[in-house]
Amino acid sequence: ICRRSRKSPYPMISVAEATNAVISAAWQCSTKRIKMDSALGYVLAEDIQAADPLPPFPASIKDGYAVVANDGAGLRKVSGSSTAGCKPELYSVVSGECTRINTGAPVPPGADAVVQVEDTNLLVEDDDGRVELEIEILKAPFVGQDIRPTGCDIAAGQTILTTGTLLGASEIGLLATVGVTEVLVVSKPTVAILSTGNELQDPNEPLRVGYIRDSNKTTLIALLKQHDFPVIDAGIAKDDPTSLLKSLKSALAQADVLVTTGGVSMGDRDLLRPVLVSDFQAEIHFAQVFMKPGKPTTFATCIYSGQKKLILGLPGNPVSAVVTSNLYLLPLCRKMSGRANYMYTCIRAKLSAPVRLDPRPEYHRATLCWKEGEDLPVVYSTGNQLSSRLLSMASAQVLLRLPPRTEDQESLPENTIVEALLLQF
Amino acid sequence: ICRRSRKSPYPMISVAEATNAVISAAWQCSTKRIKMDSALGYVLAEDIQAADPLPPFPASIKDGYAVVANDGAGLRKVSGSSTAGCKPELYSVVSGECTRINTGAPVPPGADAVVQVEDTNLLVEDDDGRVELEIEILKAPFVGQDIRPTGCDIAAGQTILTTGTLLGASEIGLLATVGVTEVLVVSKPTVAILSTGNELQDPNEPLRVGYIRDSNKTTLIALLKQHDFPVIDAGIAKDDPTSLLKSLKSALAQADVLVTTGGVSMGDRDLLRPVLVSDFQAEIHFAQVFMKPGKPTTFATCIYSGQKKLILGLPGNPVSAVVTSNLYLLPLCRKMSGRANYMYTCIRAKLSAPVRLDPRPEYHRATLCWKEGEDLPVVYSTGNQLSSRLLSMASAQVLLRLPPRTEDQESLPENTIVEALLLQF
C-alpha cells in the first residue's frame, strides 16, 4: 500500500489513440444461418441473389385497360379483365379490343400499353349495367405505357444485397421479395457487465448505511439492449482480489467482451488492473485517456480458456461509464458484428450559450434543436456536467466534442460551430 | 363495376393535412406498472422522486487523504483509512492527522477536505512497509476540496424524472440510482399488419405463376420491431369482400391500429374503402394525398367491439408502403405511446447532384455523408426512385422532402440545401 505509485504508470493517450486501440483489437464474430424474421439488425455474411425476376411478368402500373398502342385513341371493345393474381396467359388482346386491368395485374399477351381509367369514358354497358362493353380511349397511348416489364425491378440472378449490408426493415423486406427466408449473418458479441465496489448494493434492496445503489449495471445493460447486443449481468464484485477474481472468471467464461465499472482509479482498492495482469496475464493496452469524463478508462485483452477476450474497464461514476460506453463499447460491438459504419456519426451544431473549456477535451452532453430557417441545429447543454450527475446524461441526444482549454482560448462564445456525436434519435 | 367512378371521390390533401388528421385521431394508450428492467423505450406516466440524497454521505472525489483544511500544507499523521462501503462514522479525523480515503468513500467526521494522492509524499512507513505512518501534504487544501457533499447530485425528495420522459438507458439508470424498480408507463399501441391482393403469396413458398411474394408484411413487421412497437401478423387477404371482411374483423379484434397494404387504388378490386365503410361504418378521413410515392394513402377510424380503432390503408407497392409508414404510422405509434417528440427530426443537407422535380412533392430516399470541413451533410440518392423498387429504400438514412415542380423550377441544381427527415442512425 505504502509504496503504491503516486502517479499512474500508464501513459496518457488521446481519445483517437484509445479508439484505435479498442477497434484494432476487435475481431469479427463468426457467422450463423438464421431465419429472415430474426435477422433485423444483423450484418449479412453472404451476397443475396434473386432467383427469379421482379415483376415475374409484365405488370400494369395503373387501374385501367390493356390495349394495343398502335390502335391510338378512340373506341375499344372490352373483351375481359386481368386482375392481380390471375394467370398472364388467361386473356389475350387483339387490335380494336381491350381488357380491363388492375394495378399489379399481368398485362395479357397482345397488349403493349395500359391506359388509366381516368383517361377513358364508358360508352356501352350491358342491360343490367354489370359489364362494360365498349369504352373510349381519350388520348393515344404509347408502347409500354404504364407497364412494368418483366424483371424491371429486379433481374433474375441479380445480386440484391451484398456481404456487409446491415439488415434494416427494408432489407428484410427485400429478402422476402426474393424468397430468401434464411440468411447467413455475422453473430453479435456477447457482453458481460460487472460492477465493482464495496460501496455498491443492488438497487432492489433498501439502502444501507455507507452504501449507494449500483446504477451502472442497469444503465449499461439497458444501453446494450437498446442497441440490440446480447448482454449478461455479471453482478457486483467487492474490492478484494478474491471476489474480483471469482467474478472476472465467471464473466469471462460467458462473454466475448467484459465491461467493468469502478476499480480503475489510483486508490489502493482499485484492483482491476493488478488482478487482470497477475491472474489473467492480460495485456493492458491503455489505462489513461486525455478526456473528460473518463480519464481512467482501461482497455485490456487476455486469453481465457483458449479464447481471446476484450476487457473495458470503465470508471465507476455513472456519467463517465455511459460516455465511455458510447465512445468505446458501442463502436467495438458494432465492429465485431460486422458493421462497416461502426463509429458515430458526427454532425456540426451551433452553441446556444458560451462554454468554458476544460484542460482536457470534454465530451459534453447536449440536446439539439433545429430552428426554422437555420441550416445548423443549435445545441443545449443538459445542465451540470459534473461527472457523477447522471441527470445530465438523461435525454442527451449528442455528445459535444469540446477542444481542450489553451492560453489563447479559455472558452467558446455563443454560436461557435462545434462537433456533435449523435447518440440517438 | 361499370358505374365505378373514374375519378377518386375523395379530395386530394397535403402531407401536412394528412399528418394532422392521423395525429389528431390518436389517443394516448392506458398506463401500466412495469419493472424497471423492461421499461426501456416507454414513456413515464408519473413523476419520480428520490427518497434519499445522493451521495447519501459526503463522498471523496479522489483517492488520497481526508484532512482538516485549516491545517494547511505539511506533515500529517495517518490515522486509518476510509474505503468505499465502510460506515461513515468509523473513523474521525482530528487536527494534525489524516485518513487514507478512496474515491467514493465517505469522508470521516472531522475532515473537511480531501487531498489527492498525487499532491502528497510518503514520509514514514512502518517497519515492514505495509502501513503508512506519516505523509506530507504538498499544497494547502481548501474547505470542501474534492468532496461531494451529501445530496449534491440528487437532493432527498427531488423530482428526478417527470411524466412524459422517454426512458432511455440513462433514465433507467437513474431509476436504479434512486431505487425505484417499478414504474408507471404509457402502454404502446398494438399494430396489426394485413397484406391484401390476389397476386400475393407467402414468401416461404415456391413462386407460383402470376403471383409475387408478399414483402410488405415482412418489411412493416420488421419496421415496427425496429421501433419497439408490439406487432401482429394479420395475414394476407384476397381481393374479395368476404375474405377482406374476415381478415379485417380478426385484425381489429386484436389491435389498436390496423395497417393494410394494397386495395386502395381506383381498381374494381380495390375494396378496402368500400368494405370499411359498409361493414364497419368507418369514417374515411382521407384517401388521396398530394405526395409521391403514396398518393392513395387512406386513413379511417371506426368503432369495433366498443373500441376505437385506427386504420391506415397504405398503397401496395413496397416503397410507397414503407415511405408512408415512416411518415404516418411511426409518428402515430409514438404519439399513442405518450412520446412528446413523435414527429421526425428534419435536418438540412446539400444535394450531391441535380434532381428533377415531380409534379407532386416527392419523398426521395437518400443517404447522408458528412465531409471534413463542411458544415452541412451531403445527400446521395439511393438510386432509381420508381415506387416499386424497394432496392432504393434499402439503407436509406433520410427521406428528402422535395418541393413539387413549378413552371419556374423544374429541377434543383447541385448543392441546393434541402430538408431531410432522419429515418435512422
Ligand SMILES: [Mg+2]
Ligand atoms: Mg471503487
Ligand SMILES: [Mg+2]
Ligand atoms: Mg391490389
